Amino acid sequence: MMTEDLIREKLKEVKYPGFSRDIVSFGLLQKIWIEGDDVTVKLSLATRDPQIPDQINRDTRAVLEAIDGVGNVHVEFDIKDPPEPVAGGGGQQGGGLGTSSIPGIKKIIAVASGKGGVGKSTVAANLAVALAQGGAKVGLCDCDLYGPSMALMFGSKGEQLMANEQNEILPIEAHGIKVISMGFMLGDDAPAIVRGPLATRYTQQFLRQCAWGELDYLVLDLPPGTGDIQLTIVQTVALDGAVVVTTPQEVALIDARKAVAMFQKVNVPILGIIENMAWFECEHGTRYPIFGEGGGKAEAERLGVPLLGQIPLDIATRDRADQGRPVALDDPSGNAISAAFRGVAKQVSEVVGA
Ligand code: ADP
Numbered sequence: 001m002m003t004e005d006l007i008r009e010k011l012k013e014v015k016y017p018g019f020s021r022d023i024v025s026f027g028l029l030q031k032i033w034i035e036g037d038d039v040t041v042k043l044s045l046a047t048r049d050p051q052i053p054d055q056i057n058r059d060t061r062a063v064l065e066a067i068d069g070v071g072n073v074h075v076e077f078d079i080k081d082p083p084e085p086v087a088g089g090g091g092q093q094g095g096g097l098g099t100s101s102i103p104g105i106k107k108i109i110a111v112a113s114g115k116g117g118v119g120k121s122t123v124a125a126n127l128a129v130a131l132a133q134g135g136a137k138v139g140l141c142d143c144d145l146y147g148p149s150m151a152l153m154f155g156s157k158g159e160q161l162m163a164n165e166q167n168e169i170l171p172i173e174a175h176g177i178k179v180i181s182m183g184f185m186l187g188d189d190a191p192a193i194v195r196g197p198l199a200t201r202y203t204q205q206f207l208r209q210c211a212w213g214e215l216d217y218l219v220l221d222l223p224p225g226t227g228d229i230q231l232t233i234v235q236t237v238a239l240d241g242a243v244v245v246t247t248p249q250e251v252a253l254i255d256a257r258k259a260v261a262m263f264q265k266v267n268v269p270i271l272g273i274i275e276n277m278a279w280f281e282c283e284h285g286t287r288y289p290i291f292g293e294g295g296g297k298a299e300a301e302r303l304g305v306p307l308l309g310q311i312p313l314d315i316a317t318r319d320r321a322d323q324g325r326p327v328a329l330d331d332p333s334g335n336a337i338s339a340a341f342r343g344v345a346k347q348v349s350e351v352v353g354a
Pocket of ligand 1: 113115116117118119120121122123149224276277311312313314315317318319321322
């Protein structure tokens, strides 16, 4: 019996050209129609490269025509232009997915959350460290202008940003990561004076007027929520993917869904969901689901994206963040949370490459 579910399952065999990830989990599948034996699927793409839809068309047809009982297959495309790199960008044009608009940077990954306080910055810091522990050259841009936390999390409080002769900001290096944060510009107690267009300008400057050098990955710690500043960032830098952080409780999941929808709207692939504060384990090994149970997993399944990891509520993780030594620096064989972050980094690098 041919059903939409069967077609959707089969379409998961079609990879996005150049990626190990399939077109369904990238969010390209818009609609499936079945009329008698005939199947029509509609896919939405953001690319200027005509070879991408050609290839996807061929692969999709091959997969669907191989299903028993399927007659004619039609593949419809809704093709939009990818986000324009802003002026001064030196990335290759035309790729949409996989195109970096910052010279020297191979892949740009955003870490987002619908809500504040769910551990987005903690995840961004540890993801950056875990990627670097795997041998990659990594930068971390703290785009959370109103609540910058990377100076603290990398043990660099009090350091000041300097510029080079080309007037580019020099990132601060800590634990092998190049870090930029508003926290290096404002003192600890300075009010968040940056608003509206100025906030956008600062963010653009952090991303584009910064001496990042050659990087395999630039991790962006986005501000929480789905407002103007987040939209500006996701539209002006060609992101290779986004990781959405949530706690398991419904009130966080509702906002996480909004973050996912924002990325899908601008055709940024969702690399997966990270469930943070997933449980607390006491010294006797009993797990307490303080913020509820299984919400991140259920949401990932609903959205058809991977659950990249579940990070428990852990005193040492918080303590390390406050001490400026992200927990992912620990040997993963002796620290389950470090191991979980290494696992996240591995999946991210496998999907986006570098
Ligand atoms: P966000 O960026 O979402 O606002 P943060 O990463 O700043 O959240 O985390 C908020 C607070 O929670 C910080 O003090 C951080 O150290 C702590 N925290 C985050 N994740 C965990 C965790 N898994 N276990 C314990 N504390 C955590």
